[in-house]
Amino acid sequence: MNPVVIISIVTGLIIILLFIGTPLKPLRIIGQGIIKIVIGALFLFFLNVFGNNYGLHVPINFATSSISGILGIPGVVALVAIQKYIL
Structure with a gap:
């Protein structure tokens, strides 16, 4: 594609966003x-650091971070119970 066309499209989108405004609510939800x-990954990191003495280790990945981040401390406890008793 011609660089002039790409720059024109980007400039047009910027002008449209300046007049209309950005959709703040979806961006705020995604950011939160x-x-x-x-925060869930940090919970799991501290669990792994302090739980290492007791043989507790929960892997840090997107799924476990999401569970512990959304549910908080009860989610971390649930992950530990799943890791210890089910797996």
């Missing part, structure tokens, strides 16, 4: 979700 997933 990402923050919760990061």
